[in-house]
Amino acid sequence: MDLTAFPGRNGTGHSEVPYSAFADPCVNHTVLDQAWRSIDCGLLECLIGLICDESLQQGWYRFNSFGGWKIPEIVIPLTNCSSWSTGWLNGRHPTVMKGEVTRTVCFNWFANSCYRKREIQIKNCSSFFVYELKPAPFCPAACCTDIQYQWVNVLLTLEMEIKIEEAKKIALQRLQKMVNKRAGRELELALEEGYCLAMDLLESEGS
Template sequence: MKILLFITIALSDTSFASDELNPCVNYTTINNVDRRAVGNILKLGIVPSLSDDFLDNEWYRINSDAGEQMPTKAPGLFHCGTWYPIWLNGTLPNNVGEEIEGQVCLQGIYEECFTSWTIGIQLCPGNYLVYNLVESTNANSAYCFGTAAVNKELTTTYAATTTQTSVTDNQVGGFEPCIDHKLIDFQEKRAEANIFKFGEDVNISDDLLDSGWYRVQRDECGKMPITAPGLLQCGTWYPIWLDGQLPVSVGEQSQRKVCMKTFTNNCTYSWNIGIKLCDGGYFVYNLLRSNIALSGYCFGTSEICAVGNSDGIKDVKDTEESKANILMIALIVTIGVAVLVAIVILVLLCKKTKQPEKIRNYLVGGKTQNGNVQKMKCNKTDDSPPPYKRGVSISSLSPQILPDKPPPYCSRECSNVTIGEVKAACKNVDPFAMFTVKH
């Protein structure tokens, strides 16, 4: 009897070990799978490029509406949701249980197979494929799967708004989100009442979050806010909140829209995530990586969920003071900018009004802004410059002193003499005599 029991245990252990090594049983569902279809063209500036240079090396299964087969022809640049698509340069296995090593190519700008390497591919019982993928050698490159265009993960509602779908739930192989999940990082800082402090706190940024199922460890702080928090709340610049209602029935799992709060809008960006209410009264969330830096998911709507004193209760007074300080700094900066702009405008207006007046006064012969004639001056009859020397000429190489006096001259400079004095002094002046030498 003992021998039979020992044999039974040994066989069960062998079967368990074989399941662990069997890629048709032990695999991972790849993320962002619908975006990897050949028909999906990357929209630069709207959606970030997929990049498998950080992919974990392991077996993956593809569960996509676009299909699970890797394309066997070069898709084209910017297809498959990435800059440089990775495709299969060969054929897929045809027999159940067959495992092959296939060559995959990274499509470059000038070559369809810029660089290549091998991966494992197996056709499993149930007629589905699994791939033993390795990380890519280049950034902004990703594996392609499926040939149809699946655009449900990206729809534009207005110029600055995008909508995404949640990652695949991966229900194959007994996966249960209420059990198979991770605890969210920095959960004590994600409460709505927690205000980010410049220079003291590290900003939460879920653009580096691994997409998947998450739970907040403290059940009373596991609810996402359903109204838009303020900027700098939830320990981040741009809080992500739930635009809808949480599930109310145990076991209920549904897709819900989340929004990102920014300076200009409560819902500048939006996408869908999965939410499930588990037995025990806690929620799990199928979170997507955010597309915007300095943004983070919010969890916890009560004061007790925020980072605070030793008893776990947030000091509301400190929170309000921090918020008031931030608003005061913003107000001071705004006023300073307004004053600077006003000074610049005044300087430009002064230059614009004064400069033409100077030119106009000169052209009209000395009229001021109020229309009065400026007084001019003329030298007196006996007032003349000292004798001058004539320059070297052809007839004489030595300078010659001219005893003659030049006639009176008039200038346009202002003085206290009257216009009548100017006319009396200058009326008998022969303009040609000023330049005539008698000797």
């Protein structure tokens, strides 16, 4: 990687370093592999006590654990995610083309699903998201994570006559292998009803 310095424009002779991949949060971030953040971790399920993100330092983070790798876009009930107040994303995650966007993380508290909130930055890195997180506004409160689900469009082309149900089965098997390889673990896919045209799988962007 070229990090060669060049003379400053102001003529002072000070060196400036050009933009590099190290400035990209998709490259430069901290990985949080904390499975206790899962929406399935109640106060009894994970048995680690109440957790709080109050001491979390502001910075870019990537969630990556079997407890999930994406902040959920729905309100999460109290006492999940190994905390009392649950942090959820009030908005949609961006596409790759959107770049860095500003979104709101809300912290649920009894009758108020957005009792406290934090404005954060999010970037879609194609196969994962990174978040510029901030300390929780009070305790006990923590950001939740969930497994990332998304729609995948599959185009199949026929070179021979085949039954539609058999074509769907073949497509699901091939897609399952692709997703497991990308995730690095076994995930269960579900086939939703739709039109199946049959055989050659084309991977969609971001799938």
